[in-house]
Amino acid sequence: MFSSLFKSSPHGAMGMTTNQVxxxxxxxxxxxxxxxxxxxxxxxLIQLVLCIVVALVSEAIILSLREKPIRRTLGDGSALxxxxxxxxxxxxxxxxxxxxxxxxxxxxxxxxxxxxxxFNLFNPAMAGYVVLLISFPVAMTNWQxxxxxxxxxxxxxxxxFVIFSGFSTEGYSTSxxxxxxxxxxxxxxxxxxxxxxxxxxxxxxxxxxxIYGEYGGMGSQWVNLGYLLGGLWLLRMGVIRWHxxxxxxxxxxxxxxxxxxxxxxxxxxxxxxxxxxATMLGAFFIATDPVSASTTPKGRLLFGALIxxxxxxxxxxxxxxxxxxxxxxxxxxxxxxxxHYTQPTVYGHKGMKK
Amino acid sequence: MQSELSLLEQIKQDKIWEFPGGxxxxxxxxxxxxxxxNDLPSCQRYYVPIKQHIGSTDDILVNVGDDVLGNQALxxxxxxxxxxxxxxxxxxxxxxxxxxxxxxxxxxELTIVIERSDNQKTISAQPIKKWASEDRxxxxxxxxxxxxxxxxxxxxxxHIKVNSAKPIDVLILNGVECEPYITSDxxxxxxxxxxxxxxxxxxxxxxxxxxxxxxxxxxxxxxxESIKKACExxxxxxxxxxxxxxxxxxxKQLIQLLTGEQVPSGSxxxxxxxxxxxxxxxxxxxxxxxxxxxLTKRVVTITGDRVSASQxxxxxxxxxxxxxxxxxxxxxxxxxxxxxxxxxxxxxxLDAAMPxxxxxxxxxxxxxxxxxxxxxxxxxxxxxxxxxxxxAELLPQQLQWxxxxxxxxxxxxxxxxxxxxxGACAYVCPSQIPLVQYYRxxxxxxxxxxxxxxxxxxxxxxxxxxxxxxxxxxEARLAKHKASAEKRAQALQKDTSAKDKIAAxxxxxxxxxxxxxxxxxxSVPATVEEDAAAARKAxxxxxxxxxxxxxxxxxxxxxxxxxxPEAETLAxxxxxxxxxxxxxxxxxxxxxPSADELRKQKIAAAIAKxxxxxxKSD
Numbered sequence: 001m002f003s004s005l006f007k008s009s010p011h012g013a014m015g016m017t018t019n020q021v022x023x024x025x026x027x028x029x030x031x032x033x034x035x036x037x038x039x040x041x042x043x044x045l046i047q048l049v050l051c052i053v054v055a056l057v058s059e060a061i062i063l064s065l066r067e068k069p070i071r072r073t074l075g076d077g078s079a080l081x082x083x084x085x086x087x088x089x090x091x092x093x094x095x096x097x098x099x100x101x102x103x104x105x106x107x108x109x110x111x112x113x114x115x116x117x118x119f120n121l122f123n124p125a126m127a128g129y130v131v132l133l134i135s136f137p138v139a140m141t142n143w144q145x146x147x148x149x150x151x152x153x154x155x156x157x158x159x160x161f162v163i164f165s166g167f168s169t170e171g172y173s174t175s176x177x178x179x180x181x182x183x184x185x186x187x188x189x190x191x192x193x194x195x196x197x198x199x200x201x202x203x204x205x206x207x208x209x210x211i212y213g214e215y216g217g218m219g220s221q222w223v224n225l226g227y228l229l230g231g232l233w234l235l236r237m238g239v240i241r242w243h244x245x246x247x248x249x250x251x252x253x254x255x256x257x258x259x260x261x262x263x264x265x266x267x268x269x270x271x272x273x274x275x276x277x278a279t280m281l282g283a284f285f286i287a288t289d290p291v292s293a294s295t296t297p298k299g300r301l302l303f304g305a306l307i308x309x310x311x312x313x314x315x316x317x318x319x320x321x322x323x324x325x326x327x328x329x330x331x332x333x334x335x336x337x338x339x340h341y342t343q344p345t346v347y348g349h350k351g352m353k354k
Numbered sequence: 355m356q357s358e359l360s361l362l363e364q365i366k367q368d369k370i371w372e373f374p375g376g377x378x379x380x381x382x383x384x385x386x387x388x389x390x391x392n393d394l395p396s397c398q399r400y401y402v403p404i405k406q407h408i409g410s411t412d413d414i415l416v417n418v419g420d421d422v423l424g425n426q427a428l429x430x431x432x433x434x435x436x437x438x439x440x441x442x443x444x445x446x447x448x449x450x451x452x453x454x455x456x457x458x459x460x461x462x463e464l465t466i467v468i469e470r471s472d473n474q475k476t477i478s479a480q481p482i483k484k485w486a487s488e489d490r491x492x493x494x495x496x497x498x499x500x501x502x503x504x505x506x507x508x509x510x511x512x513h514i515k516v517n518s519a520k521p522i523d524v525l526i527l528n529g530v531e532c533e534p535y536i537t538s539d540x541x542x543x544x545x546x547x548x549x550x551x552x553x554x555x556x557x558x559x560x561x562x563x564x565x566x567x568x569x570x571x572x573x574x575x576x577x578x579e580s581i582k583k584a585c586e587x588x589x590x591x592x593x594x595x596x597x598x599x600x601x602x603x604x605x606k607q608l609i610q611l612l613t614g615e616q617v618p619s620g621s622x623x624x625x626x627x628x629x630x631x632x633x634x635x636x637x638x639x640x641x642x643x644x645x646x647x648x649l650t651k652r653v654v655t656i657t658g659d660r661v662s663a664s665q666x667x668x669x670x671x672x673x674x675x676x677x678x679x680x681x682x683x684x685x686x687x688x689x690x691x692x693x694x695x696x697x698x699x700x701x702x703x704l705d706a707a708m709p710x711x712x713x714x715x716x717x718x719x720x721x722x723x724x725x726x727x728x729x730x731x732x733x734x735x736x737x738x739x740x741x742x743x744x745x746a747e748l749l750p751q752q753l754q755w756x757x758x759x760x761x762x763x764x765x766x767x768x769x770x771x772x773x774x775x776x777g778a779c780a781y782v783c784p785s786q787i788p789l790v791q792y793y794r795x796x797x798x799x800x801x802x803x804x805x806x807x808x809x810x811x812x813x814x815x816x817x818x819x820x821x822x823x824x825x826x827x828x829e830a831r832l833a834k835h836k837a838s839a840e841k842r843a844q845a846l847q848k849d850t851s852a853k854d855k856i857a858a859x860x861x862x863x864x865x866x867x868x869x870x871x872x873x874x875x876x877s878v879p880a881t882v883e884e885d886a887a888a889a890r891k892a893x894x895x896x897x898x899x900x901x902x903x904x905x906x907x908x909x910x911x912x913x914x915x916x917x918x919p920e921a922e923t924l925a926x927x928x929x930x931x932x933x934x935x936x937x938x939x940x941x942x943x944x945x946x947p948s949a950d951e952l953r954k955q956k957i958a959a960a961i962a963k964x965x966x967x968x969x970k971s972d
Contacts, residue, residue: 008701008788008790008791009697009701009775009777010698010699010777010778010780010790011691011697011702011720011725011727012379012697012720012726012727012781013728013729013780013781013782013783013786014377014379014781014782016784017729017732017784017785018732018735018785020784021784072730076732076733078735116733117733117735118733118734118735118736241742290735290737290738291735293736295736295738295749295751295752296738296749297741297742339752343749343768344374344741346746346748346769347606347610347619347745347747347772348606348616348618348746348772349619349769349772350618
C-alpha cells in the first residue's frame with residue numbers, strides 16, 4: 001500500500017531547482033543583450049548561437065568520455081549559461097574561431113577537467129575570456145563603435161560574413177567597418193580615455209567625444225543599464241544575493257570618487273565607471289556565479305569588494321582597458337581563504353573559542 | 355552570558371528577538387484545524403510499545419493471558435530515566451512480542467498487545483487535588499508514575515526535566531507548532547486552554563520558576579485568543595506571539611526568539627535557567643496530577659490530500675496508524691507516502707501497523723502533487739541557499755562535501771553536531787541534495803567510530819596494563835634471584851669450608867645416585883649367582899687340589915711340574931674373569947676388593963703352593 005522506498009526527511013522541497021536557477025539567469029540577460037544588439041549590431045546574436053552550440057557540444061563530449069549522464073547534465077543549463085556569458089563578453093564581430101576556442105577552453109579545461117559543475121575553482125566564462133584576451137589581444141579588444149556612428153551600416157548577413165570570413169558582403173574588413181562617418185576610428189570608451197589622457201587631454205575634453213554618453217559609453221551605458229535591470233530582477237526572484245553586486249559596485253564607486261577628488265582632470269568619473277565596460281554584467285551575472293564565489297555572507301561582501309577594487313585598479317593603472325575578467329579570476333583564487341576566515345558563528349558557539 | 359536577572363528582564367519585555375535562517379513552507383494547517391477534536395472509534399487490538407520515550411525501560415508487570423484494567427501500569431519504572439506505559443483500555447494481554455516501532459527505522463521493539471474487552475473498567479484514579487500544598491518530589495513522582503514524557507518530539511521523561519538541580523527562572527510552554535500540516539497543539543490550545551494553563555501552574559510550582567511564557571506562532575489566532583483568556587489574572591503567566599517561520603518551534607530557536615540568548619553548545623536550557631515543555635505535556639501534567647490519569651491518549655492530526663476528512667482525534671496510545679487513516683477516509687494514490695510527524699522532520703511510515711505513541715502528533719498522507727518528493731540529486735553549485743536557511747548558522751554545503759568525503763575531523767570542525775536536523779537546508783537546495791540524510795549518516799558514523807575508539811582505547815589500556823604487570827613481575831623475579839645469588843656469593847666468601855661441604859654433599863649425592871643405579875641394575879642378580887658358581891668351582895678345585903696333593907704325596911714327584919702351571923693360570927685367571935663380570939662403574943668397590951675375592955686368591959695361592967710342594971717332592 002505504501003511506498004516502500006525509504007526517504008529521509010524533509011519530505012518535499014521548495015520549487016526552484018538548479019535548472020530553473022540557470023534558466024532564470026539566462027532570461028535575465030535579455031534586456032542587456034537586446035541593448036547590445038541595438039548598439040553593436042547582429043554580431044552578438046551570431047556569437048550567442050555559436051557559443052551555446054560549442055558549449056553544449058564540448059560538454060557532451062567530455063561527459064561521454066567521463067561516462068556521466070549526458071542529457072540530464074546538459075539539462076542543468078550550466079554549460080548553456082557559460083556559452084551565453086562568453087558570447088556577451090566577446091566583441092560582436094570577433095572571428096568565429098575565437099569563440100570556439102574560448103568556449104571550448106572554458107567548458108573542457110576550466111569546468112570539466114576540474115570535475116564538472118560545482119567543482120570548478122574559476123568562473124569558466126571569465127577564464128575562457130582571459131585566455132582569449134591574452135592570446136588574441138587585438139581581436140579581443142576590437143569592439144565596434146555603436147551602430148549610429150558608423151560609416152558602413154551592418155546587416156545580419158554582413159555580421160555572419162564578417163565573423164566567418166573576416167569580410168562583410170561588401171568586402172569591408174573589420175577595421176574598415178570600425179570607421180566613423182567622418183572616417184576616423186576610435187577605441188572603446190575605457191581604452192580611448194587612457195589613450196587620450198596620454199595625449200595630454202583632460203577628462204572633460206575626452207568625455208566630449210561622440211563615443212561617450214551622459215553616464216558612460218554612448219552605447220555601453222544602455223547595455224549596462226539593461227544588465228542592471230536583469231540583475232535587479234534576479235535579486236527580486238531570490239536567484240542571487242545582494243552581497244556581491246552591492247559590495248563590488250560600491251567599492252568601484254567609492255574608489256573612483258576618491259580618485260576623482262584627488263585629480264579630477266585625469267580620472268574617469270565614478271558614475272561612468274558603473275555604466276561602461278562590463279561593470280554591470282560582471283556585478284550581477286559573473287561575480288555572482290555561486291560555484292566560484294565565496295559562500296559565506298561576510299565572505300561574499302569581501303569577495304565583491306575585492307573584485308570592485310581590482311576592477312578599479314586595473315582600469316586606472318593597468319595595461320588592459322577593462323579588468324572585470326581578471327578581477328573575477330583573482331578573486332576566485334582568494335575564495336578558499338575568504339571562506340575559511342569568514343565562517344559564521346554557529347548557534348551556541350558565541351564567545352566559544354574555535 | 356548575561357545574568358539571571360537580565361534574562362528575566364529580557365523575557366518580560368514585549369520584544370521578540372530573531373533567529374537567523376528559517377524557511378516559510380506552505381502551511382497547509384487549515385486542512386485539519388477547522389473542526390473540533392473527535393474521538394477515534396475504539397479498535398480491537400492496541401499495540402503498546404514498552405519504550406515510548408528517551409531513556410531506559412524496566413520490568414514488564416503483566417504476563418500473556420493476564421486481564422488488565424484501563425489505565426493499569428504495564429511496566430515498572432524504578433530506574434531514573436524510565437517512565438511506565440499504561441493500558442489504554444481494559445482487556446487481555448494477548449502477546450508480548452516485538453512489533454513494528456514508531457521510529458524511522460520501523461525496527462521491531464518489544465510491545466504489549468492488548469485485546470479490548472467489552473467490559474471497560476478502569477483502575478481507580480489517585481489524583482492529587484491539593485497540589486499547591488504538595489512538595490516537588492511528590493508531584494514529580496506522580497508525573498513519573500503517570501508515564502509522562504515530552505509530547506512535542508523527542509520524548510524526554512518529564513519528571514527529569516521538572517526535577518532540575520539547577521534553579522529555574524523561566525518555564526516556556528511551547529505552542530509554536532511550526533511544522534506544516536500539524537494542528538494538534540493548535541486545537542488542544544483552542545479547546546483545553548484552561549487545562550494547559552493549570553498544567554503550567556503545576557509545573558511552575560514544581561520548578562519554582564518565576565515566570566511562565568506560552569509561545570504561539572502568529573498563524574494560530576484562535577489558540578492565542580483562548581490561551582490569553584485562560585491566562586488572565588494569573589500571576590507570572592505571559593503569552594508571547596512569535597512570527598510564523600520554520601523552525602521557530604525548535605527548542606533552541608524558541609529560546610533565541612524569546613530571550614535573545616543562545617543555549618551554549620553542549621549545554622541544556624536548564625543551564626540558562628530555562629525549562630521548556632510542550633503544551634500537550636502541560637495538558638498531560640494537569641491530567642496526571644488533578645485527575646490522577648496516566649498518559650494513555652493524545653491528540654493526533656490526520657491530514658493530507660489523500661485523506662478525505664482531515665481532522666484531529668483523541669487517539670489512544672497503541673492504536674495502529676491504519677485505524678487512524680481508515681477513520682479519516684484514506685484514499686491512497688500510487689506509491690502513496692504516509693508520514694508520521696510533519697513533512698519537515700517526520701519519518702515515512704513503512705508499515706501501517708505502526709502504533710501511535712506518546713510523541714506521535716500527526717499522520718500525514720500527502721499527494722505527490724502537493725508535496726512533491728525530492729528529485730534526483732544534482733551537483734552542488736555552492737549557491738549557499740542552505741547556509742541562508744540554516745537556523746544554526748552552519749555551512750550545510752561544506753558539511754555536505756565533508757560528509758561525502760567521510761572527513762570526520764572536518765565535520766566536527768564545522769560543528770556537525772550542532773545540526774538540529776530541521777531539514778531547512780534540504781528543503782531549499784536547488785540541486786535537491788538530501789543534505790539531512792548525509793548528516794544523519796555522518797553523525798551515526800562518527801558516533802560509531804567514537805564507540806569503536808572507546809572500545810579499542812579500553813582494550814589498549816588493558817593490554818598495556820597487562821604488559822606492564824608482566825614486566826613488573828618479571829623484574830621482581832629477576833631482582834629476587836639476583837639478591838639470593840648475591841647472598842650465596844657473600845656466604846661463600848665468608849666461609850670457604852662451605853665449598854668443601856658442597857663438594858662433599860655433591861659426592862654424597864653422586865654416591866646416592868650411583869647406589870640407586872646399582873640397585874636398579876639388572877646384572878646384579880647374575881653377579882651373585884656367578885659369585886656362587888665361582889665359589890663352588892674354587893671349592894671343587896680345592897678338593898681336586900687336595901686329592902691331587904694326596905695322590906702326589908703317595909705317588910712319584912716326576913709328574914707334578916705339568917700340574918703346577920695349570921693351577922697357577924687357574925689362580926691367575928679367576929680374579930680377572932670375576933673382575934670383568936663386575937660392573938665397571940663401581941670404582942669404589944674395585945678399590946676395596948670383596949672378601950670373597952680375597953678368599954679366592956688365598957685359595958689359588960694355596961693351590962699354587964701345594965703344587966709347588968708336590969713338584970719339589972717329585
